[in-house]
Amino acid sequence: MIFTIRRAAVIVAAALFTAVLSQVFYITIVSNTEGETLRRITWMTEMALFTIPATVGIVLAAKDRAHPLAWAAIAVGGMVNLIQVAMGLAMFGPAREAADAAVFQTVLQGAFFLYFHGKAMFGLAAIGFGIAALRGGAIAKGLGIAGILSGGAAAILCLLGMADGMAWVQPAGAAGTLATAMLALLIVFTGRGQAE
Template sequence: MTFTPRRAAIIIAITLLAAVATQLFYIGEVSPTDDALLRKITWVSEMALYSVLTMAALALIARGTMPLVWSAVALAGIVNILQLGIGLAEFGPAAEAKDPKVFASVLGGAFFLYFHAKAMIGMAAIGTGLAAWGRATALAKGLGGLTVIAGAAAVGLNLLGMADGMAWVMQAGAAGTTATALFGISVLAQRFEA
């Protein structure tokens, strides 16, 4: 497949929308049942998505017209891979430690990365929303405005999560997921050359 900035942007949008779907599946199906196999399948699937996302975003940093947006996306992908790796490789052994502070520390570190990744996607959403806002149509302006608002909420709430920890998981996660979905939709809706 020949590389084009637009094709790479579409790959990024689709992988992020797929990641939103896996997060909703995790919250709705995996988390209530605490099914270990489903959790691993979901997290490994997300790892694959974030790997593809990161590769496409890294290519766009040099070739796209919005290098800061694609840098934020690439950083979010890398941080998500690290966070998922902690969950897959370290949650089990840490949960078996005699001292509960071990698991709390590993969990806190994983969620710090989770919040950071969501904040980076929020930054990317702000950039893409501003680009959409600059378009002539009312629909593009509306989508751009919503994306900027969602991105700003994601940045703010996830910064609070990084500073204050688990108290912000639900709010920051919801804001980050909303910003991710709107970012993906905005990228798909725009006709710019990435």
């Protein structure tokens, strides 16, 4: 298969949108379920999904002359989310078993700092693609405005989360998830007709 910007962008958008669905599934189903099996399966799925924008985003940042900074933000967001999920998979269990409860809280706070950072980067990318969409017709402009607003809200709320911690998990997480969904939609919409 020959690499094209359009094809790679659609793959990244699909991975981001599937990650959004996975996070909604986690909040609505997994977080209310006993046991670790479903949680670990969900996190392993997210790990695989975040690997795609982390790797493909680097290539697209170099190849796509129209959106290099947005693709760089997507690559960084993917990498940070990948590390955050890895902390949950590899560190939460041992940290919970530590004699000092502060050990788990330290790991948890670190994971959520990265969670906020990753969502903020996707929010910034949504702003970038949203600005690009403003050059199109009425539908493109509407999507662009939605991307800019959702991305801005995610960036601000996630910055507050990075500064202040767990009190911002729900508003920042919701805003970041919405911005990621808008980002996926904007990637597909702004890339129509792009072949190389």
